[in-house]
Amino acid sequence: MLSGAWRDRLHAWRNRLLADPRFQRAAARLPLTRPIARRRSRELFDLCAGFIYSQVVLASVRLGVLDALAEGPRRPAALAAELGLPEASAERLLAAAAALRLLERRSGGRYGLGDLGAVLASSPGIRAMVEHHAVLYDDLQDPVALLRSERGGTALGAYWGYAGAEAPEALSAEQVGPYSELMAASQPMVAAEVLDAYSLRRHRRLMDVGGGEGAFLLAAAERWPHLAGCVVDLPAVAERAQARFAEQGVADRLTAVGADFFREALPGDADLVTLVRILHDHDDEQALALLRNLHRSLRPGTTLLVAEPMASTPGAERVGDAYFGIYLFAMGRGRPRTAEENQALLRAAGFAEPRLLRGCNPLQARVIAAKSRDQSP
Numbered sequence: 001m002l003s004g005a006w007r008d009r010l011h012a013w014r015n016r017l018l019a020d021p022r023f024q025r026a027a028a029r030l031p032l033t034r035p036i037a038r039r040r041s042r043e044l045f046d047l048c049a050g051f052i053y054s055q056v057v058l059a060s061v062r063l064g065v066l067d068a069l070a071e072g073p074r075r076p077a078a079l080a081a082e083l084g085l086p087e088a089s090a091e092r093l094l095a096a097a098a099a100l101r102l103l104e105r106r107s108g109g110r111y112g113l114g115d116l117g118a119v120l121a122s123s124p125g126i127r128a129m130v131e132h133h134a135v136l137y138d139d140l141q142d143p144v145a146l147l148r149s150e151r152g153g154t155a156l157g158a159y160w161g162y163a164g165a166e167a168p169e170a171l172s173a174e175q176v177g178p179y180s181e182l183m184a185a186s187q188p189m190v191a192a193e194v195l196d197a198y199s200l201r202r203h204r205r206l207m208d209v210g211g212g213e214g215a216f217l218l219a220a221a222e223r224w225p226h227l228a229g230c231v232v233d234l235p236a237v238a239e240r241a242q243a244r245f246a247e248q249g250v251a252d253r254l255t256a257v258g259a260d261f262f263r264e265a266l267p268g269d270a271d272l273v274t275l276v277r278i279l280h281d282h283d284d285e286q287a288l289a290l291l292r293n294l295h296r297s298l299r300p301g302t303t304l305l306v307a308e309p310m311a312s313t314p315g316a317e318r319v320g321d322a323y324f325g326i327y328l329f330a331m332g333r334g335r336p337r338t339a340e341e342n343q344a345l346l347r348a349a350g351f352a353e354p355r356l357l358r359g360c361n362p363l364q365a366r367v368i369a370a371k372s373r374d375q376s377p
């Protein structure tokens with residue numbers, strides 16, 4: 001094993017080599033290194049141009065290109081009028097979207113859905129996120145100013161009304177509506193990952209803490225019809241959940257409780273508790289306070305699942321460290337934690353045996369299971 005100092009020397013040598021234009025030209029010419037050189041230059045180009053790709057995705061979603069092509073391939077001229085675009089603009093957008101594999105060129109000058117476009121067209125959750133990113137775009141206009149600023153005071157912080165609120169329990173229906181809708185739209189992707197990672201067969205009662213308008217609880221109850229449960233969230237959000245349960249005719253099995261999860265006692269009758277996309281919203285001190293408050297409410301042996309995207313996840317570093325790292329920074333509080341950091345927080349709050357579950361796709365969430373401990377002295 002190389003020591004840290006030797007590894008640093010090796011990296012310094014590699015970086016000098018990579019920065020040398022003669023090495024770059026030679027690597028691009030040699031048949032053995034050419035594929036690597038091309039891949040690296042494409043990767044760097046993509047990092048520099050990613051904002052344009054994102055806007056092509058946004059335009060395709062907003063103009064309804066994907067919906068239109070979900071019905072079958074079309075020519076640009078035929079699509080232009082429907083999209084409300086001049087023909088030349090439609091051609092430019094369709095060619096860009098095809099290069100990004102949202103679309104594919106088909107025979108006779110037509111375009112159809114590409115493989116990535118087919119997934120995007122089928123997912124209201126991803127589309128809602130694409131639209132939502134407009135809020136973050138404003139805050140990222142000057143990333144250096146954002147990074148130098150005191151955290152808070154951003155458009156994204158205002159969007160997530162509870163972030164930095166003195167009295168989150170007083171948030172109004174108007175303040176919680178947009179984020180609750182966004183969370184509900186994107187929840188199916190997360191719920192699938194969590195429910196595939198952990199079987200609820202032997203559980204009877206699920207409490208989803210910070211469960212929004214109940215989308216995760218509904219997905220769990222649909223997969224496991226024997227299950228009853230409740231959502232705990234801020235009063236204005238719990239009202240939305242209650243209305244949803246009534247609308248779906250499951251209000252006898254699923255209920256909603258309005259409470260501040262930092263300060264109030266939570267119902268203690270569940271044998272499974274979930275925190276889905278919750279802990280990373282909060283700085284360490286608050287996350288620990290939440291876990292401790294939760295632990296106080298639970299019977300010993302209750303299972304807790306923590307599910308959220310995590311930092312340093314092999315193969316999903318860009319999601320955890322880059323996307324959610326910057327997203328939560330702009331939001332004004334919280335950070336993506338590694339699985340190990342989340343496990344340490346759980347132990348510090350009194351939970352035992354935290355273990356990372358095997359999942360299918362860590363992009364949406366990784367899942368940690370732990371148990372509440374006996375708290376009697």
Ligand SMILES: CC(C)=CCC/C(C)=C/CC/C(C)=C/C=C/C(C)=C/C=C/C=C(C)/C=C/C=C(C)/C=C/C=C(C)/C=C/CC(C)(C)O
Pocket residue numbers: 119126129160186277278280281327328
């Ligand atoms: C021959 C054929 C047909 C195939 C052979 C090859 C083959 C097997 C291909 C597989 C194809 C396939 C099934 C692909 C599936 C792709 C999927 C499911 C892609 C999913 C993509 C998901 C995305 C892009 C999700 C984006 C989510 C975002 C941006 C979430 C943001 C969340 C936020 C902002 C949350 C905020 C909450 C807060 C505040 C941080 O707490």
Ligand SMILES: C[S@@+](CC[C@H](N)C(=O)[O-])C[C@H]1O[C@@H](n2cnc3c(N)ncnc32)[C@H](O)[C@@H]1O
Pocket residue numbers: 162168176180183184187190209210211212213215216232233234237259260261262275276277278281
């Ligand atoms: C990022 S959302 C996650 C919602 C849901 N678990 C999901 O994954 O779709 C965070 C949730 O925590 C709730 N929340 C924030 N602060 C809270 C507090 N102090 N007490 C109760 N709920 C709170 C919010 O209202 C929101 O529904």
